Amino acid sequence: MQITAGEIRQALNRGEFRFFYQPKASFLTGQVSGAEALIRWQRDEKTIVAPDAFIPIAHAHGLVPEITQSMFPRLVEDFQRIRNVNEETTVALNITAQDLDTPRLLALVHAAVACGSISSRQLEIEITETGPISGSDITSGSLQELIREGVQLSMDDYGTGYSSLDSLNRFPFGAIKMDQSFVLRMLSSPKSTTLVKASVAMAQMLGLKTVIEGIETEGVYNTLLHCGCHEGQGYWISPPLAPDDYLDFLLADHRWPASPVGMLRMAQLSHNWQKTLLVDTVFAYIKSARSSELNLKGLHTSHAECSLGRWHCGLGRSFAGDPDYEALDIPHRAMHDICEEIFSVVNSQFSFAQLQRMLDDLTDHSNQVTASLQRLEARLLMEELSMGRGH
Ligand code: C2E
Ligand code: MG
Ligand code: MG
Secondary structure: OOOOHHHHHHHHHHOOEEEEEEEEEEOOOOOEEEEEEEEEEEOOOOOEEOHHHOHHHHHHOOOHHHHHHHHHHHHHHHHHHHHHHOOOOEEEEEEEHHHHOOHHHHHHHHHHHHOOOOOHHHEEEEEEOOOOOOOOHHHHHHHHHHHHHOOEEEEEEEOOOOOHHHHHHHOOOOEEEEOHHHHHOOOOOHHHHHHHHHHHHHHHHOOOEEEEEOOOOHHHHHHHOOOOOOEEEOOOOOOOEOHHHHHHHHHOOOOOOOOOHHHHHHHHHHHHHHHHHHHHHHHHHHHOOOOOOOOOOOOOOOOOOOHHHHHHHOHHHHHOOOHHHHHOHHHHHHHHHHHHHHHHHHOOOOOHHHHHHHHHHHHHHHHHHHHHHHHHHHHHHHHHHHOOOOO
C-alpha cells in the first residue's frame, strides 16, 4: 500500500526513524574507514521500512529537509558511541538538493562541529541527485559553507544523473560515489568494469576521492583492489547494520585485502597527466603569440606539492629505503626545475631548438620517474602474488 505524506509526518512526530550504518572498507588499509548512515522507518517492532518506500514520497511533498533536520541530532548521538569504539572512522549522511535550500541543516552542522560533538573531518555529506542541484545562490552558498567547515561533500550515485558531469563542474565535491548499477554489472560486463575504472581515473585527475558501492562479491572487490579507488562498500563487506551491531562490527576489527598499488598507480597517472596538461598550456600560450597570461594555476607547483610529490611525501613514504622509490626523487625535482626554465624562456626570446632541447630533457626525466614507479609497482604485485593475495 502506498505510504502517504501524512503517515510520514506522523512517523516523524513519533520518532520512528532510525539510522542503520553500512561499513566502508579502505582499499589501502583493508580496515573499516567509516560508515554510511541509511535511514529506516521502524513502523512497529517487526516492520522496518526501507527508504526507497518513503523518501521519494517525502521528497515529492517537500518533507525531506524536515526528516534530515530531525535525524541529524540522532546521527551525532550515534557518532558519539561510534567514536568511543573507533576514533578515526567517518560517518556519511545522505541529503538531497532540497536540504541545501534550507539554512537550518547548516546551522545544525555548524553547532555540532563547534561544540565538538562531531569533527568536520569525520563528517561526510552525500548529495543524492533526486533532481538537478539548483545553482541558486542559497544552494551554492550552503555547499561552500559546508566545505569551509571542513566537511567532505560526495556526489552520490555518480554516473546516473543526467547532470552528473555538469554538477561536478559547478559544485565543490571532494568525492564521487559510483552508482552501484555499474558495479553490479561488472561480473557480466567488461565494459562496466572499464567504466568504473575509467571513472576512478577521471576522479583522480580532478583531485577527487572515489567510493565504490554495490560490492557484492569477493571477485568484484579484488577486481577493484588495484584501480586506485579509495573505499568500497557493499553486501560482501557488510549489509547496513543497526547501531549496536555496527559497534560490534567495529570491535570485531574485520580485515579485507589491501594494497598500496592503487594509490601508486594513481600517482603515476597524475604525474603523466599533469605533464601533458602543462605542455599543452605552454604550447597554447606560444601559439597565441603570448597574447594572454600564461595561466599555470593548479598545474605548476613545487615538487612537493604536485600530486606525485604529495604521494612521495605522504603515502609513498612507506616505501622509504626502496631503491626505486628513492631513485625517483632526483628526476622528479629535475622535472620541476626544467618546467621553471621553460616558463621563463617562453616569456623571452627563444629558439625552437632551445625549446625542443628542454622538452626532450623533460621527457627523459619523466621517463625515469615512470620507470621507477613501474618497477616498484611490478615488485609490489609480485609480492602480493607470492603472499597469495593476488588474483
Ligand atoms: P544510497 O545512498 O545510494 O545508498 C546505498 C543503498 O544501496 C542502500 O539502500 C544500501 O542498503 C544499498 N546497498 C548497499 N550495498 C549494496 C550491495 O552490495 N548491493 C545492492 N544491491 N545494494 C546495496 P537503502 O538503505 O535502501 O537506501 C536507498 C537510498 O535511499 C539511498 O541510496 C539514498 O538515496 C536514500 N537514503 C537512505 N538514507 C537516507 C537519508 O537518511 N536521507 C535521504 N535523503 N536519503 C536517504
Ligand atoms: Mg548514499
Ligand atoms: Mg548511492
